[in-house]
Structure formats: C-alpha cells, structure tokens
Amino acid sequence: MDLDALTGCLASSACLVTQTTSGFIIGMLLFLVAVGLTLIFGVLKVVNFSHGAFYMFGAYFAMTAYQFTGSFALAMLCGAAGTALLGLAFERVFMSRVYGRDVLMQLLVCYAFVLIFDDVVRMIWGPEFKSMGMPAAFQVMPLFIAGGVVPPYYLLLISVALVAAVILGLGLSRTRLGKVIRAAAHNPGMVSALGINTGLIYGGVFALGGMLAGLAGALAAPVRSLTPGMGFSVLIESFIVTVIGGMGSILGALIGALLIGMIRSFGSLGFPLFTEGLMYLFMVIVLVSKPTGLFGKEVA
Amino acid sequence: MTEMQAEQAAKVLDVSHIQAKPRPHRDALIALAVFVVLALLPMIFSSKFLLDFVIRCAAYGLFATSLNLLVGYTGLTSFGHGMFFGLGAYSFGLMMQKTGVPVPVAFVAALAITFAVALVIGAICVRLKEIYFAFVTLAFQMLIHSTILSWVSLTGGDQGLRGGIPRPPFLGIDLSNHLHLYVVSCALLVIGLFLMHQIAQSPFGYTLRMIRDNATRASFIGIDVWRAKLTVFVLAALFASTGGIIMALFVSGAYPEFSYWTISGEGIFINMLGGVTTFLGPMVGTALFLILNDTVTRVTDYHGIVLGIVILFFAIGLRKGLMDFVVEWYVQRRERSGERAP
Numbered sequence: 285m286d287l288d289a290l291t292g293c294l295a296s297s298a299c300l301v302t303q304t305t306s307g308f309i310i311g312m313l314l315f316l317v318a319v320g321l322t323l324i325f326g327v328l329k330v331v332n333f334s335h336g337a338f339y340m341f342g343a344y345f346a347m348t349a350y351q352f353t354g355s356f357a358l359a360m361l362c363g364a365a366g367t368a369l370l371g372l373a374f375e376r377v378f379m380s381r382v383y384g385r386d387v388l389m390q391l392l393v394c395y396a397f398v399l400i401f402d403d404v405v406r407m408i409w410g411p412e413f414k415s416m417g418m419p420a421a422f423q424v425m426p427l428f429i430a431g432g433v434v435p436p437y438y439l440l441l442i443s444v445a446l447v448a449a450v451i452l453g454l455g456l457s458r459t460r461l462g463k464v465i466r467a468a469a470h471n472p473g474m475v476s477a478l479g480i481n482t483g484l485i486y487g488g489v490f491a492l493g494g495m496l497a498g499l500a501g502a503l504a505a506p507v508r509s510l511t512p513g514m515g516f517s518v519l520i521e522s523f524i525v526t527v528i529g530g531m532g533s534i535l536g537a538l539i540g541a542l543l544i545g546m547i548r549s550f551g552s553l554g555f556p557l558f559t560e561g562l563m564y565l566f567m568v569i570v571l572v573s574k575p576t577g578l579f580g581k582e583v584a
Numbered sequence: 585m586t587e588m589q590a591e592q593a594a595k596v597l598d599v600s601h602i603q604a605k606p607r608p609h610r611d612a613l614i615a616l617a618v619f620v621v622l623a624l625l626p627m628i629f630s631s632k633f634l635l636d637f638v639i640r641c642a643a644y645g646l647f648a649t650s651l652n653l654l655v656g657y658t659g660l661t662s663f664g665h666g667m668f669f670g671l672g673a674y675s676f677g678l679m680m681q682k683t684g685v686p687v688p689v690a691f692v693a694a695l696a697i698t699f700a701v702a703l704v705i706g707a708i709c710v711r712l713k714e715i716y717f718a719f720v721t722l723a724f725q726m727l728i729h730s731t732i733l734s735w736v737s738l739t740g741g742d743q744g745l746r747g748g749i750p751r752p753p754f755l756g757i758d759l760s761n762h763l764h765l766y767v768v769s770c771a772l773l774v775i776g777l778f779l780m781h782q783i784a785q786s787p788f789g790y791t792l793r794m795i796r797d798n799a800t801r802a803s804f805i806g807i808d809v810w811r812a813k814l815t816v817f818v819l820a821a822l823f824a825s826t827g828g829i830i831m832a833l834f835v836s837g838a839y840p841e842f843s844y845w846t847i848s849g850e851g852i853f854i855n856m857l858g859g860v861t862t863f864l865g866p867m868v869g870t871a872l873f874l875i876l877n878d879t880v881t882r883v884t885d886y887h888g889i890v891l892g893i894v895i896l897f898f899a900i901g902l903r904k905g906l907m908d909f910v911v912e913w914y915v916q917r918r919e920r921s922g923e924r925a926p
Contacts, residue, residue, distance in 0.1 A: 331715050381900050387661045387714045392856055392899040395849045400892035407886060516845070520726050523719050531716075560730040564723060568708055571720065575711065 290554030301432025303549045309438055309507070311545025312445035316500035318522035318529070319452065319537045320493030326532035327469040327489045330379065333394030335522070336515025337401035338367045338494040342501025343510050344409055347416040350505075356419040363502025364495045371494020375487050398516070405512040416505040441503050448496065453534055465489060469532075524567045530580020539578060608782060615778040622770040626763060635766045636834075641870055642773035643830040647847075648854040648866035649780055650823035655852070656860030657784055658816050659796030661714055663848050664721030667705075667728045668821040670843025671698050672828030674732060677745045677838040686754045694829055695822055702821035703814070710813040722845060729843045744839035749832060769830050776823050781863055783819060792816055853891075856898050859905025868907050 293299035317339050324332050342363040349355075349362035374397070382389045422437040456462035468475045468485045476482040501515075508514075525544055529536025544563055551559040570578065626635060647669050654660040675697040679690035705724050709717055732739045740746055751760045758764050783789055791812055794802045803809045832838045841847070850873065858869025876894065880887040898905070 325715075331719065378896070378900065387718060388655060388852065388856070388860075389899050389903075391661065391663060391718060392852060392895055395852065396892040396895035396899065398849075398892075399888035399895075403886045403888035403892075407889075517726075520723060524723055527716070527720065527723075557734050560734070561727060564727040567720075567723065571708060571712070 287554055290550065293550070293553050296431075298431030298433075301429050301434065303553065304546070305432065305434050305438055307546040307549030308442050308542070309545070310548050311542040312442050313500045313504050314518070314522050314525050314544055315538050315541035316445055316448060316503075317497045317518055318525040318541055319449070319534055320496040321519075321522055322526045322529070322532055322534065322537050323452075323496075324490055324493040325526070327465060328375075328379070328383065328486055330383065330390050331394075331523075332379075332490075332493065333391055333519070334374075334397040334401065335493070335497055336517075336519030337398060338371060338497035338515070339501040339504075339518050340401070340405060340510075340512070340515035341370060342367045342498030343416075343505040343508075343514070344405060344414075344501075345498065346502035346505045347414060347510060348409075350416055350419070356421060359416075359419075359505075360499065360502045363505070364499040367498025367501070368491040368495035370498075372487050372491040374494070375490035376483075379490065380483070380486065401515075402512045409510075409512075411512060414510040416510070418506045422506075437506060441507075444499075444503060448499065449534070449538055452496075456534070521563070524563060526577070527567055528570045528577055530577025533577070533579040536577055536579030607785075611778060611781055611785075615774050619770060619774040622774070623767050626766065632762065635762065637874065639766055639769045639830065639834050640874055641867075642769040643827045643834065644850075644854065644874065645773060645827070645867045645870040646776045646830070647824045647827035648851050648858075648870050649777060649863075650820040650827070651851045652855050652860055652863075652866045653780060653784065653792075653816055653820045653823075655855055656865075657789060657796065658792040658813060659714075660710065660813060660817065661718045661852075662721045662817075662820075663718040663852065664723070664725035664845070665820070665824055665851055666845065666847030666849075667721075667725035667843055668698055668702060668824035669828040669831070669847055669851075670732070670838070670840075671701060671728060672825030673832035673838040673842045674739060674745065674828075675825075676829040677749045677832045678738070680749045680751070681745060684750065684752075687751065687757075688754060691829060695825055698821050698825035699818060702818045706814045706817035706821070710810060710817055722848065725843065725845055725848060729840060729845070732840050732843055739838075739840075742840055745832075745837045748836040749838075751833065751836070765833060769834070772826060772830060776826055777867070780823060783816075784863055788812070788815070853895055855905070856895070857905055859908035859911075861904075862907040862911055865905050865907035869905060872906070 293303060317335065320338070321332060321335050324330065324335075345366040346359040346363035350359035353359070378393055378397070379390075382393050418437060422435070422440070424436060426433045426435045427439070428434070456465060464475065464480055465485060468480070468482055472482050475485075500518075521544060522541075525537060525540040527540075528543060529538070529540030543566070547562050547566060548559055551562045555562060574580075622638065625638070647665070651662065651665045654662050654665065672694050676690050676694035679685060679693050680687070683690075685693070705721070709720050709724070712720055733741055735741075751758070757768060784792075791802070791807055795807070795809055795812060799809050802812075828838075828842060831842065854869040854873045855866050856869070857872050858865035858867065860866075877887070877891070880890045884890065
C-alpha cells in the first residue's frame with residue numbers, strides 16, 4: 285500500500301498525463317485482443333481459449349518481418365495478415381469440429397493448441413526473451429503534454445486501436461456484411477437457409493478476431509518483450525475485460541479494456557503488490573452486481 | 585453424448601437400480617484390500633521409481649478424481665481447479681515451516697484454509713453459466729498464482745518454498761522416511777477415493793447428476809441448485825487440496841507451478857484421457873498421463889507439441905476416454921450373452 289504515491293500522482297498534472305497514457309496503452313492493446321474474443325464468442329458461441337497465442341504470433345511475425353525488411357508498416361501488416369490466415373486455418377480445420385459439443389471439448393482443443401503454439405514459437409524463435417526495438421521512425425523526441433512525457437509511438441498505437449474500433453463498430457452496424465454476421469450470430473440455421481455460406485462467415489469472423497489479436501501483438505512488439513507464453517496473461521486479462529464489459533459487446537470491450545488499463549496503471553502506484561488483485565476484485569464486483577457485464581445483454 | 589451413453593449403459597445393465605443402493609461396507613472392504621495390496625507392494629518391488637510413481641499417482645489422482653466430481657457428476661467444467669492443489673501445498677508447507685505444528689494439525693489447518701477460500705470463490709462462481717464458470721475459475725486461479733508470485737516475503741515468490749518442509753515424526757510415522765511417506769500417501773489416496781465414491785453414490789451424488797442433466801427440473805422439485813453446486817465445489821476443493829499436500833510432502837516444498845493454470849489443464853486432460861462417465865476413469869487417466877508425461881519429457885524438449893497432439897487425438901478423434909471404451913465393451917458383451925441366454 286502506497287497511497288501517498290497515488291495521491292501525489294493525482295495532484296501533479298505531469299504524473300497524471302504519464303499514467304493516463306500508459307493506462308491507455310494497456311487498455312487499447314487489451315481492447316484489440318478482447319474485441320476479437322468477444323466477436324468470436326458472439327458469432328460462434330465458443331470462447332477461443334487459445335486467443336492469446338494469436339497475440340503472441342502477431343508479435344513474433346512483426347518482429348521477424350521488421351528484421352528482414354526494416355519496414356515498420358510491413359511488420360504490422362505481416363503481424364495482422366499472418367494471424368488472420370492462422371485463425372482461418374485453425375477455425376476451418378479444428379474448431380469447426382467442436383461447435384455445439386460440450387464446453388469441455390472446446391476447452392481441450394484450445395488447450396492443446398496453447399501447448400502446441402507455445403512450443404512452436406520456442407522451436408522457431410527460441411525460449412529466450414526477444415525484443416523488436418523501437419522503429420527508427422519513432423526514435424524522436426517525446427512530446428511533452430502538461431509536463432507529462434508521451435512518446436509519439438504511443439499516440440500511433442492508441443490511434444490505430446481507435447481506428448480499428450470505429451471501423452469494426454461501423455462495419456458491424458452499417459454494412460451488409462455486418463448485418464449478415466449479426467444475423468448469423470442470432471440464427472445461423474436461417475442465414476444458411478437463405479443461401480449464405482455460414483462456414484465462410486464463421487471462418488471469416490475467426491480470422492478477423494485472430495487478426496485483431498495479431499495486430500495487438502504487432503503493435504506491442506516494439507514496447508514489450510517477446511517470450512513464448514506471453515499470450516496467456518493477455519488472454520486472462522482480456523477475458524476479464526469481456527466479463528466486465530459484457531460478452532458480445534464491442535462498446536463493452538472498449539470500456540472494460542480502458543477501465544482495466546487505468547486500474548493497472550494507477551494501481552501500480554498505489555498498490556504495487558496488489559495491482560492484479562485490484563483487477564480481479566473489480567471483476568468480482570461487476571460479476572456480483574451485474575452478472576451479464578456492464579453492457580451485456582441477457583443471454584437466453 | 586456422454587449422458588446418452590450413460591443412459592444406454594444404465595438401461596442394459598440396469599445399473600441405475602443397482603447403483604442407487606449405497607454399499608458402504610462392501611466399498612470399505614474393497615478400499616481396505618486395495619490399501620493392503622499397495623502397502624505390501626514395496627516388499628515385492630522395492631524400486632524407488634515405482635514407489636515415487638505411486639505417490640505421484642496419489643497426488644494427481646485425488647486431484648483429478650475430485651475434478652471429476654465437478655466435471656463428470658455435476659457438469660461444472662472448472663478450469664481453475666488446480667488452484668486448490670496449489671493452495672493445499674502452500675498452506676500445508678507454510679504451516680509446517682512457520683509454525684512448526686505437528687503434521688496432522690498442519691494437514692487439518694491446510695484443509696480449513698482451502699475450505700474457507702473455496703467457499704468464497706465457489707459462492708461467486710457457481711451461479712455462472714458454463715463457459716463463464718470455466719473462465720472465472722481460471723481467473724481466480726491466476727489471482728492465486730500471481731499472489732504467490734508477488735507475496736515474496738511469505739511464499740518466496742518464483743523460487744517457491746525453499747529449504748524443505750520439516751516433517752517431524754508423529755504417532756510413530758516418520759514422513760521423511762520414503763517408505764512411511766509411501767504408505768501414508770496410499771492411505772490418503774484410498775481414503776480419499778472411498779469418501780468421494782460414497783459422495784458420488786449418495787442421494788446427494790444423484791442430486792448432482794440430476795443438476796447436470798437438467799438443472800431447471802431439479803430446482804422445480806425443490807432442490808437448492810446453488811447450494812448443492814457450492815457444496816460439491818467445496819468438497820472437491822478439499823480433496824484437490826489433499827492431493828496438493830501429498831505433493832508438497834513428496835517434493836518437500838511448494839512451487840508456484842503447483843498453482844499455475846497448466847495444472848488445471850492437466851486435470852481436465854486426465855479426465856478426458858480416462859473418461860468422465862466412470863468413477864475410476866480419472867485414476868486410470870492419471871496413471872496414463874504420468875507415464876505419457878514422463879516418457880515424452882525424457883524423449884523431447886518440446887513435450888507441449890506431443891501432449892497437444894495426444895489431446896487433439898482424444899478430443900477430436902476418439903471423443904471419449906479409455907474407461908468409456910471399457911464400459912462400452914462390457915455392455916456389448918452383456919448384450920451379446922443376454923441374447924444367447926434366453
């Protein structure tokens with residue numbers, strides 16, 4: 285407990301800006317992972333327990349692409365596109381076999397892939413910590429906002445995530461494809477009877493979810509260290525986000541992720557040993573008071 | 585799928601009728617016989633490797649069988665059951681290291697701590713729908729794991745409880761003696777299995793099956809579903825904790841891995857391997873899993889890949905555990921001889 289540090293920070297604008305930015309970073313990365321999780325759950329009715337692996341692969345793909353090409357944009361693209369393909373293959377070959385089966389089987393298949401993917405990464409990239417390094421384009425003077433230090437890369441990261449959120453939200457609510465996806469989530473039998481290939485929709489949604497997690501991993505690669513198994517803690521946190529925000533809600537994922545980001549960022553000042561505990565405590569409070577999450581609808 | 589099989593089996597064997605009668609005396613005799621056989625084993629095979637294997641079977645077996653009470657009997661797919669394994673190991677180890685009380689006292693105290701923690705976590709979790717239940721239990725497991733890692737002054741952080749757990753002799757039993765430890769582990773295993781079998785065959789056990797098959801109907805006929813689920817959650821936690829205590833005694837310490845989520849994953853895998861429709865399925869699964877794990881770790885560094893493929897083979901290919909096949913084979917044989925007989 286170090287409440288003095290927390291109140292001291294809240295009183296100074298510099299610290300406030302720094303901590304809020306770092307909260308935004310954590311929150312936005314979590315949002316990208318969690319929104320994929322919630323999207324896949326909303327449409328396919330399965331929780332992708334191996335979702336953290338896509339985050340991990342995104343980071344490793346981006347690092348490798350950056351080392352080969354030296355282009356940051358290509359690295360991001362590789363991270364996102366690679367995991368999208370991986371997601372598509374994973375869904376079509378394996379996950380599609382366990383739809384409608386009991387939760388135990390779905391968990392087991394995903395558990396098997398968590399083990400396999402972690403070992404594949406260990407095989408290809410080695411077990412040690414890796415780092416991609418900050419791209420040259422962003423190695424410039426940090427911005428000073430109200431006395432707080434804000435690296436320009438952070439602004440890019442936040443805006444990319446926000447753009448993804450807006451595109452996703454508008455795409456699902458305004459476009460024809462979005463309408464089809466929502467319909468498939470509601471009643472896949474009817475959608476398929478109307479001549480729409482639901483298998484394709486399912487694969488596409490899984491690929492989209494995987495791509496968002498991969499993008500998060502790619503964006504995180506310059507600022508975090510890479511290690512096999514790095515996806516697991518992100519998976520747990522993004523699951524907490526979806527529990528808080530409500531399964532199946534994009535807005536809920538955004539709000540939940542930002543809340544968790546702020547809790548982590550400010551909590552690390554006030555309760556350095558209990559930061560994770562705070563997060564779980566918050567989840568429990570939401571679960572007890574509103575079991576469907578802040579923005580979740582009643583599940584039939 | 586599993587329910588249908590169970591129903592089929594029940595129809596053919598008429599087991600629903602037979603099993604409804606709890607037979608504690610017969611079970612106690614069987615348990616005693618198994619214990620005597622296990623206890624006499626060192627006289628015939630004195631290899632340390634075999635005894636170690638049985639001790640590990642006891643630790644993991646209690647854990648996996650208690651998980652089956654949740655998964656197989658109640659339909660509660662817990663993905664955080666390993667937290668009680670770790671909790672048992674740590675609370676027992678800490679009791680012995682910090683307070684120096686006799687072993688039985690520490691044992692009871694560790695169970696009491698597990699009871700309290702399981703009651704709180706269960707009260708929050710058992711209301712949740714299945715996938716939520718799986719993940720929220722997993723989240724609590726990660727909470728316990730991260731607490732153990734960050735509370736360095738008490739738990740030693742990622743180094744675990746170092747320096748060994750003192751094991752002073754009590755009632756003529758010296759747990760630092762390998763043979764004594766072996767016999768005590770066997771006793772705990774047999775007693776634990778016996779108690780869990782009694783729970784599974786009791787009217788309460790049948791209430792659990794009913795909740796699994798149709799919770800709405802169960803609540804219509806006046807069963808307090810929440811209370812029943814919470815009760816079995818806490819009971820299962822106590823047995824898992826006992827497994828953890830055996831593990832702590834065996835390795836003379838406790839490590840953060842005991843509370844890591846992979847333990848829960850292994851528990852689920854063991855249940856899948858052995859099958860959740862029979863009481864002894866998880867025990868068979870435990871033995872298979874330990875043999876598989878030992879072999880694979882010896883052969884390759886990448887045992888995750890091999891285990892993953894085996895899991896996929898069982899989950900997507902076979903779709904049921906080994907004991908399920910045994911039961912099926914038995915039922916078919918009965919059917920065939922039944923056709924011939926009359």
